[in-house]
Amino acid sequence: MPDVKNAPPVLQPDVFYPIVPDAAWAARVIPLGVRTLQLRIKDAASADVLPQIEAALAIAHRHGCQLIVNDYWREAIAAGADYVHLGQEDLVAADVVAIKAAGIRIGISTHSIEELDTALAAAPDYVALGPIYETKLKAMKWQPQGLDRIGAWKQRIGALPLVAIGGITPERADGVVGAGADSVAVITDFMTAQHPEKRIETWLAWAARQRLA
Ligand SMILES: Cc1ncc(COP(=O)(O)OP(=O)(O)O)c(N)n1
Numbered sequence: 001m002p003d004v005k006n007a008p009p010v011l012q013p014d015v016f017y018p019i020v021p022d023a024a025w026a027a028r029v030i031p032l033g034v035r036t037l038q039l040r041i042k043d044a045a046s047a048d049v050l051p052q053i054e055a056a057l058a059i060a061h062r063h064g065c066q067l068i069v070n071d072y073w074r075e076a077i078a079a080g081a082d083y084v085h086l087g088q089e090d091l092v093a094a095d096v097v098a099i100k101a102a103g104i105r106i107g108i109s110t111h112s113i114e115e116l117d118t119a120l121a122a123a124p125d126y127v128a129l130g131p132i133y134e135t136k137l138k139a140m141k142w143q144p145q146g147l148d149r150i151g152a153w154k155q156r157i158g159a160l161p162l163v164a165i166g167g168i169t170p171e172r173a174d175g176v177v178g179a180g181a182d183s184v185a186v187i188t189d190f191m192t193a194q195h196p197e198k199r200i201e202t203w204l205a206w207a208a209r210q211r212l213a
């Protein structure tokens with residue numbers, strides 16, 4: 001188990017930001033030393049959502065990991081999550097004031113300058129840009145953004161943390177951070193690995209090197 005006793009308070013997503021589909025995956029990867037995790041539940045029975053968030057949050061906080069809840073902002077408030085992640089459509093439907101009043105930080109997806117302006121108007125705690133590379137996870141109307149867009153986003157948002165997502169692998173991650181991203185969010189690379197835990201360990205070693213750089 002990682003030593004979290006002397007860890008400084010974490011105010012932004014870690015440089016390695018894995019995303020998992022359920023609490024069972026959260027229990028599998030958090031104890032390896034993951035410091036920031038998004039729980040991205042899709043296709044769950046609604047009665048199952050809050051218990052999954054609560055279970056993931058308990059594991060996360062036991063291990064000094066911040067939990068970001070995707071989409072389910074009401075349940076995130078009820079459970080006391082660290083962050084909520086909202087896409088542009090989620091943002092329209094969400095009560096941002098209530099999320100912030102609950103002390104929960106907010107991350108927002110962006111894919112175009114117009115979406116970035118919309119996101120910034122909500123005063124988020126981080127902005128995500130994607131897909132940087134082609135993603136196999138879901139069909140997207142957006143073409144891969146490429147590395148240059150990362151620099152353009154970072155110039156525009158300044159000190160606000162920038163999370164890059166979409167098709168990111170350990171081989172590509174140095175380039176993504178070098179272009180200006182503060183964090184890389186990852187799903188397919190480790191979820192489809194033959195040994196997901198080993199792949200997470202590869203990512204954690206990369207993250208440790210980033211923190212020293
Ligand atoms: C870090 C991060 N970036 C983007 C997304 C995608 O959010 P959204 O567009 O709302 O799509 P869903 O993930 O809800 O299908 C994300 N979840 N995390």
Ligand SMILES: Cc1nc(C(=O)O)sc1CCOP(=O)(O)O
Pocket residue numbers: 109110111129130131132134135136137138165166167168185186187188189
């Ligand atoms: C869930 C998601 N949202 C994206 C966006 O651009 O908003 S890309 C994406 C999937 C990214 O994961 P992978 O590492 O599997 O390619």
Ligand SMILES: [Mg+2]
Pocket residue numbers: 070071085086087090
């Ligand atoms: Mg969403």
